Amino acid sequence: MSEASEPNDVVTMDKIVSLCRRRGFVFPSSEIYGGLGSAYDYGHYGVLAKNNVKARWMEAMTQERDDIVALDSTIILHPKVWEASGHLQSFSDPLIDCRYCKKRFRADDLEHCECGKKPSKHPGETSDCDLTEPRQFNLMFETTIGPVQESGSKVYLRPETAQGIFINFKNVSQLARRKPPFGIAQIGKSFRNEITPGNFLFRTREFEQMELEFFVPPDESAQWYEYWLEQRKSWYLRYGLRSSHLRLRPHSEDELSHYSSGTADVEYLFPIGWSELEGIANRGDYDLSRHTEFSGVKLEYVGQDGERYVPHVIEPSAGADRSLLAFLVDAYDEEEVAGRQRTLLRLHPQIAPVKAAILPLIGKNEEMVLKARSLYEELRLRFVVEYDDSGAIGRRYRRQDEIGTPWGVTIDDHTLEDDTVTIRDRDSLEQIRVAISQVGAHLAEQLAAPWKTPKGE
Numbered sequence: 001m002s003e004a005s006e007p008n009d010v011v012t013m014d015k016i017v018s019l020c021r022r023r024g025f026v027f028p029s030s031e032i033y034g035g036l037g038s039a040y041d042y043g044h045y046g047v048l049a050k051n052n053v054k055a056r057w058m059e060a061m062t063q064e065r066d067d068i069v070a071l072d073s074t075i076i077l078h079p080k081v082w083e084a085s086g087h088l089q090s091f092s093d094p095l096i097d098c099r100y101c102k103k104r105f106r107a108d109d110l111e112h113c114e115c116g117k118k119p120s121k122h123p124g125e126t127s128d129c130d131l132t133e134p135r136q137f138n139l140m141f142e143t144t145i146g147p148v149q150e151s152g153s154k155v156y157l158r159p160e161t162a163q164g165i166f167i168n169f170k171n172v173s174q175l176a177r178r179k180p181p182f183g184i185a186q187i188g189k190s191f192r193n194e195i196t197p198g199n200f201l202f203r204t205r206e207f208e209q210m211e212l213e214f215f216v217p218p219d220e221s222a223q224w225y226e227y228w229l230e231q232r233k234s235w236y237l238r239y240g241l242r243s244s245h246l247r248l249r250p251h252s253e254d255e256l257s258h259y260s261s262g263t264a265d266v267e268y269l270f271p272i273g274w275s276e277l278e279g280i281a282n283r284g285d286y287d288l289s290r291h292t293e294f295s296g297v298k299l300e301y302v303g304q305d306g307e308r309y310v311p312h313v314i315e316p317s318a319g320a321d322r323s324l325l326a327f328l329v330d331a332y333d334e335e336e337v338a339g340r341q342r343t344l345l346r347l348h349p350q351i352a353p354v355k356a357a358i359l360p361l362i363g364k365n366e367e368m369v370l371k372a373r374s375l376y377e378e379l380r381l382r383f384v385v386e387y388d389d390s391g392a393i394g395r396r397y398r399r400q401d402e403i404g405t406p407w408g409v410t411i412d413d414h415t416l417e418d419d420t421v422t423i424r425d426r427d428s429l430e431q432i433r434v435a436i437s438q439v440g441a442h443l444a445e446q447l448a449a450p451w452k453t454p455k456g457e
């Protein structure tokens with residue numbers, strides 16, 4: 001991570017954390033027991049928003065193309081998987097302990113760590129610091145299968161979803177009748193015993209990944225790698241991230257793993273600086289070859305004409321929680337309207353948890369309430385909408401602004417006369433009048449339209 005966010009952006013990580021908590025998107029896990037550092041639970045709007053992120057990813061991968069199929073493999077896999085993948089041997093971080101303050105740090109990230117006694121200093125910078133030599137620490141969580149811990153077999157919670165895809169290569173390619181180039185997409189939980197979790201949803205020990213393994217003929221891997229870099233970057237732009245806050249950063253030679261002939265990160269300019277959102281790697285035939293070697297089952301493509309080869313793999317690997325965090329950060333805004341400050345999330349309508357709020361102008365007016373309830377009951381069959389009749393209308397709008405609801409539909413005096421309603425746009429605050437019978441069609445049309453954030457490029 002480097003370079004702080006530009007100074008004219010009002011968003012900070014603290015503001016996001018506090019809005020998420022205030023509006024019930026995300027809050028600390030196990031709070032009544034004092035919390036479990038860097039673990040978070042998702043509340044109603046958080047669940048809806050993260051589901052939208054995952055649904056948009058899965059649509060782009062499967063529904064909008066015909067060369068990728070979906071998979072949902074188990075979290076606990078045969079322990080040999082992690083031998084073959086190399087995780088048992090090398091999925092580790094170098095660790096340093098301080099004998100004085102008893103804190104533990106990542107040796108390769110000391111510049112972002114705080115000294116346990118003097119937080120303004122980095123470890124090793126005070127005369128009391130007494131650091132050990134770096135030791136390797138495996139990041140996989142262990143558990144046991146079987147009733148008795150001693151005799152059961154040791155297994156691991158997966159640190160990535162990708163291996164579940166590789167070991168199913170044969171199954172899926174046969175069952176789905178696919179030949180390279182084709183891909184397998186999977187969304188699911190992954191677990192890493194991170195030494196320095198933090199920055200809210202950015203780095204936690206339990207998180208969700210959205211991973212694609214795209215299998216290609218070996219001589220096409222370079223072009224498919226370039227193709228996926230562009231595809232993945234444009235997916236984030238399509239759902240509203242500003243292009244000035246998104247970049248591709250190719251890894252330098254010394255960052256590349258030994259089997260990778262190309263890796264790049266999609267990075268977002270978080271308030272903590274440019275940081276990885278997604279990694280895209282050209283992994284060659286490493287994974288399929290290793291699983292062939294360790295399982296004895298040949299994972300290769302065999303054509304009807306006898307052609308055979310081990311496909312190469314392009315892997316775009318994204319985090320669902322980290323992506324959601326980027327969408328929230330990018331959407332956060334504050335502005336003054338008619339002398340009043342408002343905070344809002346300018347989320348893409350397809351990511352926003354609630355699409356429209358149905359609001360009777362006067363919550364105590366029976367006729368208005370009746371009309372509003374009936375519109376709400378009609379709309380909720382097609383969209384996630386919310387009904388709210390409590391409190392002043394201004395307060396109800398502000399609440400919806402903060403959860404990023406793109407449209408507010410208000411039932412007022414005119415509605416009772418001519419069956420029209422006003423639709424208020426979250427971003428421009430423009431109000432238009434629409435026949436009540438047309439609200440559903442209007443929302444559907446707006447949701448399908450391309451959207452650009454008013455915050456600029």
Ligand code: ATP
Binds near residue numbers: 192205209278279
């Ligand atoms: P980092 O360098 O940030 O630790 P990584 O390079 O180890 O990430 P990958 O193994 O490439 O990450 O995982 C792919 C994606 O999964 C990341 O780009 C990120 O979006 C997500 N991810 C990885 N680790 C975490 C975590 N601890 N918490 C939340 N998301 C994560």
